[in-house]
Amino acid sequence: MPNQLRSGAPDPVGPMLAALRTGTRDHHLALERQLDLPGRIRSRADLVCVLSALLASWQPLERQLAAADWATLGIDAQLGAASDLLRADLEALPATEGGDAEGPFAGLGRQASGIPRFDTAAAAVGGRYVLLGSALGGRVIAPVVEKRLDLPAGTATRFFRRTGMEPGRDWRTFRSAVAGRDWSPEGLEQAASAARETFAFVGRTAAPILAERPPARRRVA
Numbered sequence: 004m005p006n007q008l009r010s011g012a013p014d015p016v017g018p019m020l021a022a023l024r025t026g027t028r029d030h031h032l033a034l035e036r037q038l039d040l041p042g043r044i045r046s047r048a049d050l051v052c053v054l055s056a057l058l059a060s061w062q063p064l065e066r067q068l069a070a071a072d073w074a075t076l077g078i079d080a081q082l083g084a085a086s087d088l089l090r091a092d093l094e095a096l097p098a099t100e101g102g103d104a105e106g107p108f109a110g111l112g113r114q115a116s117g118i119p120r121f122d123t124a125a126a127a128v129g130g131r132y133v134l135l136g137s138a139l140g141g142r143v144i145a146p147v148v149e150k151r152l153d154l155p156a157g158t159a160t161r162f163f164r165r166t167g168m169e170p171g172r173d174w175r176t177f178r179s180a181v182a183g184r185d186w187s188p189e190g191l192e193q194a195a196s197a198a199r200e201t202f203a204f205v206g207r208t209a210a211p212i213l214a215e216r217p218p219a220r221r222r223v224a
Contacts, residue, residue: 017181017182018186018191019128019181019182019184019186019190019191019194020132020178020181020182022191022192022194022195023128023129023132023194023195023198026192026195026196026198026199027132027133027195027198027199027202030198030199030202030203031202033202033206034202034205034206035140037206037209037210037213038053038206038209038213039218040053040140040144041144041147041148041151042218043213043216043218044148044151044152045151046152047096047152047159048216049216050096050148050152050159051093051096052212052213052215052216053213054089054092054093054096054159054162055093055212056208056209056212056213057089057162057205057209058086058089058090058093059208059209059212060204060205060208060209061085061086061089061134061205062086062089063118063208064118064119064130064134064201064204064205065081065084065085065086065134067118067119067120067121067130068080068121068127068130068131068134069081069084070121071121071122071124071126071127071130072124072127073124073127075124075184076124076128076180076181076184077180078131078176078177078180079176082131082135082173082176082177083131083134083135083138083168083170083173083177085134085138085162085165085168088161088162088165088166088167088168089162091161092159092160092161092162093159095158095159095161096159117200117204117207118204119197119200119201119204121197123190123193124184124190125186125189125190125191125193125194125197126193126194126196126197127197128181128194128197129193129194129195129196129197129198129199129200129201130197130198130200130201131177132177132194132198133198133201133202133205134201135170135173135174135177136174138165138168138170138173138174139170141162141163141164141165142163142164142165144160144163145157145160145163145164148160148163
C-alpha cells in the first residue's frame with residue numbers, strides 16, 4: 004500500500020502531501036509488514052481470506068469518506084472507491100477448501116471498532132490519501148498472485164488491478180485539489196492524524212480475519 008501513486012509527470016510535493024508522507028511513514032510500513040502481500044497468498048483460500056479482510060476495512064472507510072464534505076475541494080465523494088471490486092473478486096472465487104463456512108463476506112460481521120471520523124476537510128484528505136495510495140501496490144501484487152494461483156489476468160484480482168478505473172488520473176485529481184488549497188498547521192496535523200488512524204484501522208480490522216490463515220513460511224517465488 005504505497006504512500007502515493009506516481010504518474011509519468013513530475014509530482015510536486017506541496018505542504019499537505021509532504022505532511023502526509025512524513026507523518027505516516029511508520030504506519031504505512033507497519034501495515035505492509037502485517038498484510039505481507041503477495042507473500043501471504045499461496046492458495047485460493049488465502050486469497051479469499053485476504054480479500055475478505057480488505058473488504059471488511061475498505062467498505063466502512065469508503066462509506067465514511069463518501070459522507071464527508073468534499074465540496075470545498077471539488078472532489079467526487081466516490082473518488083477511487085473500490086469496495087465493489089473486492090466484492091466482485093470474492094464472488095468470482097468458488098468455495099475453497101479451508102474457507103470460512105459462513106462464506107467470503109463473513110468477515111464483515113467482525114469489523115473492528117473505531118472507524119476514523121473524517122469530519123473536517125483535512126481529515127477526509129488524510130483518509131482518502133491512504134486508500135488512493137494503495138492502488139500502486141496492487142498493480143505489483145496482481146500478476147504475482149495470478150501466476151502463483153494459475154488465474155487468468157483480472158480474475159479475482161480486480162481490486163489489485165483497479166479494473167475499469169484510472170488510479171493515476173484519480174491521484175492527479177486528488178493531488179491538484181490538495182495543492183490548490185492553503186492549509187493551516189492544524190489542518191496538516193489533522194490530515195496526518197486521520198491517515199495514521201486509517202492505516203491503523205485497516206490493520207486492526209484485518210488482523211482477526213488474517214489470523215484464520217497465517218502466512219505460509221516459504222520463500223516467495
